[in-house]
Amino acid sequence: MATLSDVAEEAGVSPTAVSRYLNNRIELPQATRDRIDAAIAKLNYRPNLLAKRLSTGKTEAISLVTPEIANPFFAELAAAVEAAAQQHGYAVYMSSTQGDRAREIDAIQRLQDQHVDGLIMMTNQPDDGTLAGLLDPHHNVVLLDEDIPGVSVPRVFVExxxxxxxxxxxxxxxxxxxxxxxxxxxxxxxxxxxxxxxxxxxxxxxxxxxxxxxxxxxxxxxxxxxxxxxxxxxxxxxxxxxxxxxxxxxxxxxxxxxxxxxxxxxxxxxxxxxxxxxxxxxxxxxxxxxPIAEMGRMAFERLLAQINKTDAEPLTRLPVSLIIRKSVRKIGAAHS
CATH class of the missing domain: 3.40.50.2300 (Response regulator)
Structure with missing residues (x-):
């Protein structure tokens, strides 16, 4: 397995330069970046994620809690979150809770145990105070689609x-x-x-x-x-x-x-x-x-802001629209 030093030697730069380049902490000339990228590809180099986590303090992963992945609504939301996360180099660990409060608690525990950098929470059951109590100490959380009263984190809802x-x-x-x-x-x-x-x-x-x-x-x-x-x-x-x-x-x-x-x-x-x-x-x-895709993208953006300790809108309300098809009949008129 190729090491960071192997990549540095192949590219003709120092291991420190390669490390800082991979962590987006240095600006290098295009020719140097190209040599490093070529060396990574040639040697099939894969970063040591544990070492990276120790150096940056981040897992580069988030948790997404969804009530039911078999439901097309939640499946589409999850796909939108995953697409946005991938664009920023984040993996998504997904939990389908089936509305089970114990499963929701387990997912929150992963955030408490620092297995992920943040959590996007979707629920389809009213909270009795349990979820609010567990989530309240955490800032790297976004509520999507449904509210959990008593939690001071960004929310992304529709009208x-x-x-x-x-x-x-x-x-x-x-x-x-x-x-x-x-x-x-x-x-x-x-x-x-x-x-x-x-x-x-x-x-x-x-x-x-x-x-x-x-x-x-x-x-x-x-x-x-x-x-x-x-x-x-x-x-x-x-x-x-x-x-x-x-x-x-x-x-x-x-x-x-x-x-x-x-x-x-x-x-x-x-x-x-x-x-x-x-x-x-x-x-x-x-x-x-x-606007399901926009909801998922917005939720991840709000979470990323929380992770990076920048300002995030406390509440985002996205507009909805009426789509007219054939299931409504005008009284006394033809189908419409």
Whole structure:
């Protein structure tokens, strides 16, 4: 295995020059940089990561905690974080917690044990204070997508309230007055904000929010199906549903097919996320698009600033947009 000294001898420079060059601590003439790069390639030199960690105090790795990597939303977020990290020479250690609090705690422990330089935290369950207590002493942390109250670290969220408002306004403008909402766990930030957007649009239109048509459970296909079955069995039943995730919307579509209700002919539907499958389902799903790639990139940039002890924005809110497809019917008009 080639050593740093071997690279230095091949390139005709000192080992110190090679070391400082690899750690971005020296400016060298282009010809010298080219000789060092050529020597590294010829000798297949790989830096001693342990030695580098001891000299720089950094692992050049971060931890990414995601609730469920099988969910396309979290998978796309993780891919965006990994792409941004790779551009800056950072590896990403990923933990898929399945919403298990013990797994979330284990991931935070890796930061405490200095196995990584920082942590991007995503959760899909309300915190009982456990996560906040563990994260609070740490500065190299960014919260992505969902909040954990009581932690003073940078946050990267989307405009949840505005997204639900746009979706509900779209249904109202299509003539719907009997609108239900299906969303995730109570006490979760995104759930509260999306419910607020729904209520704002309904209030502006002078429409009632029926308590039995506000169903909160999980951001999952199974819950979407179960909640939709409940709504479809009610009398009267809604003419439209705002599903606060595309996964919930898929569950709603499963329920409508099971009981023989046509979407959008008998029930209009709007999702939230704009997952890649949203335009492939039948009918193609009208939904709120979240800028997922931008969310992941921004989260890593905020974390890198924390690692490098530079200023990072405490809260970043990214805009969302309404994507109109074929799952909403205008009352008294053709499908739209």
């Amino acid at each position: 949840n309230e505005q997204g639900a408002y746009l979706a509900t306004r779209h249904l109202i403008e299509a003539g719907h007055r009997d609108i239900a909402i299906i969303s995730g766990p109570p006490r979760l930030m995104s759930v509260s904000e999306r419910l607020a957007g729904f209520e704002r649009a309904m209030d502006e239109a002078g429409l009632p929010v029926r308590p039995g048509w506000v169903l909160l459970g999980q951001y999952s296909r199974d819950y979407g199906r179960a909640a939709a079955m409940q709504l479809l069995g009610s009398a009267p039943r809604p003419t439209a549903v705002l599903a606060c995730s595309d996964y919930i919307a898929i569950g709603v579509l499963q329920a409508t097919r099971q009981v023989g209700i046509d979407v959008p002919g008998e029930l209009s539907l709007v999702g939230f996320d704009d997952m890649p499958f949203a335009e492939l389902v039948d009918p193609p799903l009208t939904t709120i698009r979240q």
